[in-house]
Amino acid sequence: MKNPDRKTVSNLQDLPNIGTEIAKDLQVIGIEHPQQLIGKNPFNLHETLCKTTGKNHDPCVLDVFMSVIDFMEGGEPKPWWKFTQKRKKKLLQE
Numbered sequence: 001m002k003n004p005d006r007k008t009v010s011n012l013q014d015l016p017n018i019g020t021e022i023a024k025d026l027q028v029i030g031i032e033h034p035q036q037l038i039g040k041n042p043f044n045l046h047e048t049l050c051k052t053t054g055k056n057h058d059p060c061v062l063d064v065f066m067s068v069i070d071f072m073e074g075g076e077p078k079p080w081w082k083f084t085q086k087r088k089k090k091l092l093q094e
Contacts, residue, residue: 016077042066
């Protein structure tokens with residue numbers, strides 16, 4: 001798993017769990033630089049992506065957003081699927 005220096009990383013694709021397609025998704029919603037992820041709400045980002053593109057994106061995309069925000073805010077790099085249960089629990093609370 002990629003483990004870049006979160007303070008100096010400048011390319012979205014250098015982040016854990018971010019490939020070409022997710023990087024493009026982030027750019028579509030105005031995220032061009034990894035530092036822009038700090039303090040963002042992954043649920044809001046996912047909702048914005050769905051509205052902006054006019055399609056429902058897989059909930060796994062939300063898991064990826066959760067993982068990359070967690071990493072940029074100081075967490076250890078983890079596979080995106082480690083956030084699936086957290087996502088499901090949060091959505092059940094709403």
